Amino acid sequence: MTQSRRGPKRNEASRRAILEATRDILRTDSYDRLSLDGIARRAGVGKQTIYRWWSSKAAVVVDAVLDGFIPTPPLPEPSGSDxxxxxxxxxxxxxxxxxxxxxxxxxxxxxxxxxxxxxxxxxxxxxxxxxxxxxxxxxxxxxxxxxxxxxxxxxxxxxxxxxxxxxxxxxxxxxxxxxxxxxxxxxxxxxxxxxxxx
Structure with a gap:
């Protein structure tokens, strides 16, 4: 749980909707164009709901990645004898x-x-x-x-x-x-x- 999460215990359905909305927006748009307003609209929640639990759009993306909503390929590792x-x-x-x-x-x-x-x-x-x-x-x-x-x-x-x-x-x-x-x-x-x- 990041320090950016604040306030009362989160509603799980709202949390999932927010993280899924973040994933869906980033599939078709750039990080620069990602906004908490856009996430809130797509998730069907109020912007203040997001602000109660995350301090920034970057913090939302971190949770979306680490909680598995945004899949990331495994980091390559060097192999071979030379x-x-x-x-x-x-x-x-x-x-x-x-x-x-x-x-x-x-x-x-x-x-x-x-x-x-x-x-x-x-x-x-x-x-x-x-x-x-x-x-x-x-x-x-x-x-x-x-x-x-x-x-x-x-x-x-x-x-x-x-x-x-x-x-x-x-x-x-x-x-x-x-x-x-x-x-x-x-x-x-x-x-x-x-x-x-x-």
Whole structure:
């Protein structure tokens, strides 16, 4: 339950109608055009009913996602023995997922909600970012080519953060840029070459 939910216990039928209305609007419209007025009209409830339980449209979207009303595909995870190729395939898959119309809408909504609601931020981190971040850290830490003493969590943050930043700032995420990102991250994690050690 997020901190944005306030007031008396909610009516379950109204709650479902609100979350279903949010889902239906986002199927055909952008997050920018989503409004609490529009949600209220579609759900057949008063706007004040929404305000009693949620502080913003972003908070409504968070609950619609985490309660299963807006399905989200599982986050891709890097696999394969070659670390560079595995991460490149993962970056491309992640790019396609969050750069799609639905992905952009949800990324903006969920990031906005996390910025203003501590409980929403914790729930989203536990459900999405935290597991992905830990999987990446483990994948980097287990690779024999990479320095065991490197900060693998910082490297995971660089990979995840770059994609989210570019998506939220509406910048293109080109394959060449992803290759450059991998080059910087992986070369920073590898040990010094024979030439540099002399």
């Amino acid at each position: 670390i560079a190729e595995a991460l490149r395939e993962w970056l491309l898959a992640f790019r396609e997922q969050i750069a799609s119309p639905v992905g952009r809408t949800l990324s903006r909504a969920l990031t906005g909600a996390a910025a203003v609601d501590d409980t929403a931020a914790t729930r989203l981190y536990t459900h999405f970012t935290g597991p992905l971040r830990e999987h990446l850290r483990e994948r980097l830490a287990s690779d024999a080519e990479l320095r065991p003493d490197a900060d693998h969590l910082a490297a995971a943050d660089a990979l995840i953060g770059t994609l989210i930043f570019l998506t939220l700032s509406r910048q293109p995420v080109e394959s060449d840029h992803l290759d450059g990102l991998l080059d910087v991250v992986l070369n920073g994690l590898r040990g010094p070459s024979d030439d540099s050690a002399e």
